[in-house]
Amino acid sequence: KKTLDDIDVKGKKVLVRCDFNVPIQDGRITDENRLTQALPTIEKLTADGAKVILCSHMGKPKGKPDPALSLAPVAKRLSEMLGKEVVFAADDEVVGEMARKAVAAMKEGDVVLLENTRFRPEEEKNEDTFSKELASLADVFVNDAFGTAHRAHCSTAGVAKFMETSVIGYLMEKEIMFLGNALENPVRPFAAILGGSKVSSKLSVIEKLLDKVDILIIGGGMSYTFAKAEGKEIGKSLVEDDYLEYAKKMVEKAKQKGVKLYLPVDVVVTKEYAENAPSRVIEKSMDKDEMGMDIGPKTRELFTQAIRDAKTVLWNGPMGVFEMKPFAAGTESIAKALSEMDAITIIGGGDSAAAVNQMGYGDKMTHISTGGGASLEFLEGRVLPGISAVNEK
């Protein structure tokens, strides 16, 4: 794919699709990873004398303007981070009078941010009307929204059809490099750690990774489906009964492929899904009225030892209910182990990225993906429309 480095942008209007879909609480952005990682592309373009028009979605406003999902807080924070004003074009119709005027007034190196692209009903349907409007604002399209690359929307894919020049940005390039290299050309031993609540959302990833890794660790909510498939009593723990056979098949596939597969050997259980619920550690079967909340101390030891000599580690999904302090130890032990390793450590977005940042290990990782769903689909080996649409002409 052509990148920013392949084009000359001086004096040109450049529309950049970013993923600024960041969590906001009481008007404050609580996780800035997506903003921080968007900066290199924006800074390169402004330094090269482009007129930079940024756009993104936020949340799911369902095609209607929603003040609670305005990108105004993003414009404010980006201005601080870039050390220059990001002019916010607060048009509910995204490409409206304010946007056009703001763009017409731009000088080289200026930055404008459009309003939430999902305020337009056409956006998620990828309808040409809105794609053409977006394209009419600029000379060049840069897609840097890896986090939204699995969506074929106007601002991620459709717009590229109406632009002479479209390229990928530095963040997109970096994500493809780290996730792609892990899959195609990993430094070995290569270990993957999968957790999170659902086996079903990670079916294809598990299967795909079994073809690639040397070590596979499965913890967190999805491990109870594997435990039940092994005949263990898992009480009221999360389980997907439709996937018991699948879990058995994966254990079998790991054997055939010579992949070392690790599952929890002890679990922290409670009778209630609550932070202050009394807990105990069990090794074999839990009682019928108990549920798993975290991996136990022996499992923490087992998992961290298992990855000790790995040279590439890919981690997606927490080991327990880390949002509740008493059940965060499993997730934290993995984050800490990864932070101390002399290896390529890649955090595959979503909850595990949030956990790593919250726990203060963010800057010790090689790469924290800005994609949740997008990084999973990428790891499944699927074609992402936001990447394939770029540079098709």
Ligand code: 3PG
């Ligand atoms: C994400 O947070 O995963 C991306 O921004 C995509 O958002 P979506 O799931 O609402 O399309």
